Amino acid sequence: MKQVKIGAGQGFYGDIIEPALDLAENTDVQYLAFDTLAELTLAILQKDRQKDPSLGYTKDITRTARTLLPYVHEKGIKLITNAGGLNPEGARREVMRVAKELGITGIKVGVATGDDLFHRLDELERAGVDLSDTDTGRPLEEVRDRLLFASAYLGARPIVEALEQGADVVITGRTTDTAQFLAPAVFELGWRWDDWDKLAQGLVLGHLMECSGQVTGGNFSGDWWNIEDLDRIGYPLAEVSEDGSFVITKAPGTGGRVSVDTVREQLLYEIHDPRRYITPDAIVDLTTVRLEDDGPDRVKVSGAKGSPAPPTLKAIMGYSNGFMGMGMVGFSWPNALSKAKRAADIVRKQADRMGIQYEEFSADFLGVNALHGPAAPILDEDFINEVFLRVTIRTKDRAEAEKIGRLLPPLVLNGPPGVAMMPFAARPRELIGLWSFLVPRELIESQVRVSVEEVR
Amino acid sequence: MSASAGAAREKGTMVRVQLRDIVLARSGDKGNNCDISVFAPDERVYEYLVKVLTPDVVKAHFGHWVQGPVERFEVPNVLALKFVCHEALGGGASSSLRLDNLGKCFGPGLLRLEIDFPADLLPGGDDE
Numbered sequence: 001m002k003q004v005k006i007g008a009g010q011g012f013y014g015d016i017i018e019p020a021l022d023l024a025e026n027t028d029v030q031y032l033a034f035d036t037l038a039e040l041t042l043a044i045l046q047k048d049r050q051k052d053p054s055l056g057y058t059k060d061i062t063r064t065a066r067t068l069l070p071y072v073h074e075k076g077i078k079l080i081t082n083a084g085g086l087n088p089e090g091a092r093r094e095v096m097r098v099a100k101e102l103g104i105t106g107i108k109v110g111v112a113t114g115d116d117l118f119h120r121l122d123e124l125e126r127a128g129v130d131l132s133d134t135d136t137g138r139p140l141e142e143v144r145d146r147l148l149f150a151s152a153y154l155g156a157r158p159i160v161e162a163l164e165q166g167a168d169v170v171i172t173g174r175t176t177d178t179a180q181f182l183a184p185a186v187f188e189l190g191w192r193w194d195d196w197d198k199l200a201q202g203l204v205l206g207h208l209m210e211c212s213g214q215v216t217g218g219n220f221s222g223d224w225w226n227i228e229d230l231d232r233i234g235y236p237l238a239e240v241s242e243d244g245s246f247v248i249t250k251a252p253g254t255g256g257r258v259s260v261d262t263v264r265e266q267l268l269y270e271i272h273d274p275r276r277y278i279t280p281d282a283i284v285d286l287t288t289v290r291l292e293d294d295g296p297d298r299v300k301v302s303g304a305k306g307s308p309a310p311p312t313l314k315a316i317m318g319y320s321n322g323f324m325g326m327g328m329v330g331f332s333w334p335n336a337l338s339k340a341k342r343a344a345d346i347v348r349k350q351a352d353r354m355g356i357q358y359e360e361f362s363a364d365f366l367g368v369n370a371l372h373g374p375a376a377p378i379l380d381e382d383f384i385n386e387v388f389l390r391v392t393i394r395t396k397d398r399a400e401a402e403k404i405g406r407l408l409p410p411l412v413l414n415g416p417p418g419v420a421m422m423p424f425a426a427r428p429r430e431l432i433g434l435w436s437f438l439v440p441r442e443l444i445e446s447q448v449r450v451s452v453e454e455v456r
Numbered sequence: 457m458s459a460s461a462g463a464a465r466e467k468g469t470m471v472r473v474q475l476r477d478i479v480l481a482r483s484g485d486k487g488n489n490c491d492i493s494v495f496a497p498d499e500r501v502y503e504y505l506v507k508v509l510t511p512d513v514v515k516a517h518f519g520h521w522v523q524g525p526v527e528r529f530e531v532p533n534v535l536a537l538k539f540v541c542h543e544a545l546g547g548g549a550s551s552s553l554r555l556d557n558l559g560k561c562f563g564p565g566l567l568r569l570e571i572d573f574p575a576d577l578l579p580g581g582d583d584e
Binding site: 039040043135219220221222261264265266267268269270271272273274275286287288289290291303318321324360362364366370371372373374375376377390392393394431432433434436 | 493495530534
């Protein structure tokens with residue numbers, strides 16, 4: 001039976017590159033797929049693009065290209081990535097520039113566009129698309145003048161089209177995480193676009209692999225202390241068969257673990273209804289998936305059921321949602337928690353007296369309940385060695401947010417005893433609100449363009 | 457092991473356990489919702505958890521951090537229960553003031569939960 005080997009190269013913008021290199025060098029992987037876009041990443045890329053119109057893609061594509069293009073050239077490995085973000089053409093120029101720098105010619109770089117809706121909102125509205133937020137029902141008017149980006153989630157088709165045109169590297173914008181992995185399976189194994197069960201298997205494959213190390217022993221809630229060599233963790237490698245079943249494994253000699261437990265933890269990760277995992281390529285029923293131990297660091301995955309792709313595509317937008325100001329200060333035993341609480345009280349009273357315009361004030365006690373909130377039990381204070389107070393405020397503008405951090409240093413002299421200040425400037429962070437709506441897919445897909453260019 | 461501990465493992469005896477001793481759990485975010493998957497070690501434990509680990513129990517455990525309803529989905533093929541906690545992240549990853557703005561600590565947070573548990577379903581048998 002025909003097979004294709006697909007590896008995961010990256011799980012987010014900022015991920016390490018060594019595991020991809022392990023796969024390229026030490027396995028017979030045919031495709032390396034990179035998921036670089038979280039919901040929030042497009043907001044970061046929009047800020048880059050505002051400063052410099054040639055940017056708007058994830059900048060680590062330079063390192064990816066420099067590290068892996070030699071393997072594209074010599075071993076014929078193909079790279080698939082949504083690193084194009086808001087500017088896939090810009091990402092292509094960068095990859096082609098790196099290729100020339102490395103003296104590599106003859107490779108083809110494909111790009112798909114058509115996901116960026118930022119300048120099409122009026123047109124979509126005229127076409128009758130409801131741009132209200134699907135989660136809250138809020139009308140777009142509330143945030144329209146604060147929008148930062150708007151992109152539709154495309155599926156695997158444009159990527160497959162680029163592969164059909166001979167691309168060795170495929171760069172897209174907001175294609176789904178899963179599409180990066182489904183596309184090479186469809187292309188190599190000749191799956192039809194209405195073979196829902198096979199597409200479902202390919203989507204399960206993509207879902208398991210899109211978070212890189214999370215399926216090979218990272219973020220594992222079981223006996224994580226027994227997982228060896230996480231410092232050189234291997235990223236997942238899938239051996240996908242024509243019938244849709246596949247085995248998840250990793251490069252020999254790498255750290256981490258592939259087991260039924262590490263795989264099932266990832267199978268349901270960030271999924272809402274497991275019976276209806278909705279993607280642009282098919283709707284997947286995860287409750288039919290079978291996981292079987294297939295030897296050391298090998299798990300066989302089969303049985304996913306698919307149903308027809310939805311008639312709409314999801315679009316996501318980000319809008320500027322104010323700023324977060326933050327300051328942090330530590331208190332030592334004895335009575336560390338009481339001291340931190342008293343300090344929070346002081347800061348709040350001073351903020352109010354100064355008239356700092358905040359919409360929300362929050363005091364977290366790091367080491368006590370900052371991560372579990374009400375689920376954390378209250379401890380006997382004598383057993384708490386130290387507590388860090390983290391004060392945050394939400395404001396409309398940056399200047400207000402900045403003020404809160406300045407209230408903390410004086411606590412060293414004026415507050416409870418035993419203070420440690422961390423020497424960092426609490427620069428306000430812009431908060432990004434997310435907004436989603438559904439668009440009839442023909443309105444999007446009719447505008448998708450795929451092009452392939454050769455490095456000469 | 458002691459005679460009393462042996463008796464505790466007999467059928468019908470209930471013991472108080474923390475979920476950390478029984479299950480795996482992983483959590484993540486989607487907008488302002490946090491989802492938590494809980495995985496049982498075997499079918500008998502799964503069937504028991506289906507009975508006792510209700511959405512209400514999970515919602516109560518996280519108190520005011522979960523502002524909206526909690527939905528539960530059963531995923532028997534991987535012996536899992538999936539909880540989707542609505543309005544649980546203080547506005548969602550990129551809008552939240554929370555330190556755990558991605559909701560990755562909700563899974564470990566749920567492992568704190570104490571439940572009554574049939575002694576004969578405890579892992580490890582009677583070899584302690």
